[in-house]
Amino acid sequence: MRLRLTKEKLRRVAKIIVLSLAIGAVLGYFTFYMTMPSVVVPQTVNPSMVLAGIVIFLLGLVAGALSEDLESMTIEMLLGIIIGVFIGWLVFVSPAANPDIIIPDAGGYIYNIIHSSLPLLFLAIVALFIGGFIGTMFMDSLYAKDTTSPFAKAVSEREDEQHNQ
Amino acid sequence: MRIDSRRIRLIRILLWIALASVVFSFVGLSVMSAFNYYDVAYAKLSVRANADLVVEASGIGMDGVVLNTTTFWFNVTVNVTNPSHREMRLQYLKYQCWLEDYESEDIYSGPDRYFRSMFVEDQGYAAESGVVGAESRRTFSVSWQLNSQTNRLDFDITQRMLNYALLNSTQHLRWDQVFWNHFFVFQLIIPGVPTEYFGPNSGYLIDLPVVRLYQGVNLDA
Numbered sequence: 001m002r003l004r005l006t007k008e009k010l011r012r013v014a015k016i017i018v019l020s021l022a023i024g025a026v027l028g029y030f031t032f033y034m035t036m037p038s039v040v041v042p043q044t045v046n047p048s049m050v051l052a053g054i055v056i057f058l059l060g061l062v063a064g065a066l067s068e069d070l071e072s073m074t075i076e077m078l079l080g081i082i083i084g085v086f087i088g089w090l091v092f093v094s095p096a097a098n099p100d101i102i103i104p105d106a107g108g109y110i111y112n113i114i115h116s117s118l119p120l121l122f123l124a125i126v127a128l129f130i131g132g133f134i135g136t137m138f139m140d141s142l143y144a145k146d147t148t149s150p151f152a153k154a155v156s157e158r159e160d161e162q163h164n165q
Numbered sequence: 166m167r168i169d170s171r172r173i174r175l176i177r178i179l180l181w182i183a184l185a186s187v188v189f190s191f192v193g194l195s196v197m198s199a200f201n202y203y204d205v206a207y208a209k210l211s212v213r214a215n216a217d218l219v220v221e222a223s224g225i226g227m228d229g230v231v232l233n234t235t236t237f238w239f240n241v242t243v244n245v246t247n248p249s250h251r252e253m254r255l256q257y258l259k260y261q262c263w264l265e266d267y268e269s270e271d272i273y274s275g276p277d278r279y280f281r282s283m284f285v286e287d288q289g290y291a292a293e294s295g296v297v298g299a300e301s302r303r304t305f306s307v308s309w310q311l312n313s314q315t316n317r318l319d320f321d322i323t324q325r326m327l328n329y330a331l332l333n334s335t336q337h338l339r340w341d342q343v344f345w346n347h348f349f350v351f352q353l354i355i356p357g358v359p360t361e362y363f364g365p366n367s368g369y370l371i372d373l374p375v376v377r378l379y380q381g382v383n384l385d386a
Contacts (some may be wrong), residue, residue, distance in 0.1 A: 022188045029191045032198060038358055039205050041197040053188075062184045066177065085169065094199045095206040139173075148170045 027085025060131025
């Protein structure tokens with residue numbers, strides 16, 4: 001019993017980590033997109049907040065549907081935002097991989113990333129939360145309709161009893 | 166609608182595939198952006214340019230005073246070395262100059278005597294022929310002349326400097342008593358990469374190559 005619980009916990013933690021990384025990878029691109037739109041691929045002059053918002057909302061929808069529950073989704077969202085800022089910063093200082101390119105105070109540029117993408121990060125919190133909530137509710141409704149699950153069976157039996165009465 | 170767990174499993178698998186596709190796409194875009202960014206940053210840092218200015222004067226009075234017949238000839242030569250894989254283009258050449266009249270004034274004597282002027286070279290020049298290819302060198306030459314008949318808008322402010330000299334010639338302003346300062350800015354751009362002059366990241370690696378040259382010329386020397 002204890003082993004099963006541990007396995008379940010591990011599975012839950014692993015899922016949170018994977019989904020956080022997935023959210024972070026997409027958000028990382030968008031933080032760099034907002035910070036350096038002139039060199040991002042595909043290149044743009046004016047970064048589109050609407051496009052970023054739609055993609056992040058859809059991401060939240062999928063991540064929410066794959067999450068265990070709303071609590072996990074909230075943790076994944078917050079971790080994902082932190083990972084996203086970190087990935088954006090990593091791309092921002094990536095030219096330093098060449099020893100000829102020296103970036104003084106590379107750590108200080110985390111401020112630039114946050115400063116440039118602050119509106120996006122606020123939008124991401126809202127879009128991920130709404131998307132995640134809808135996704136989680138969608139999967140819960142599917143589970144409730146699952147004829148083979150004990151939960152659905154119990155609901156169905158209770159409905160039958162009420163009907164008979 | 167009734168659903169069984171097989172369908173739910175299928176939906177979950179499809180969602181995982183969708184998520185993986187989105188993540189791989191954006192990781193790919195991030196990696197491509199990083200490479201593109203590195204390329205631009207390297208191009209910016211590796212470009213080298215040096216400039217040389219020659220100023221010649223003719224028709225100066227015997228006592229070194231600027232006359233109505235005086236003509237100044239300017240010739241700027243810019244050598245650009247671009248070792249990067251990116252093509253560059255000279256966006257503009259800005260020339261700024263000012264006089265320091267040591268004999269009749271000092272730095273505290275006010276704006277009527279301490280003189281500052283500027284003009285920007287015709288941008289059409291750079292757009293037509295100002296390309297520096299990848300891994301190549303290029304020399305640009307810009308020439309112009311200045312005299313009392315010069316009446317081009319671009320050179321108007323420089324004309325003011327001549328007028329200043331002419332005005333002061335009645336007070337026997339000699340060119341060997343004047344120091345003529347020249348300052349150039351060569352703004353290079355990488356075609357297709359918008360230049361970010363302002364914003365929170367201006368001043369970072371992405372700022373495009375600007376080469377500055379300060380050269381003081383004493384015409385009498």
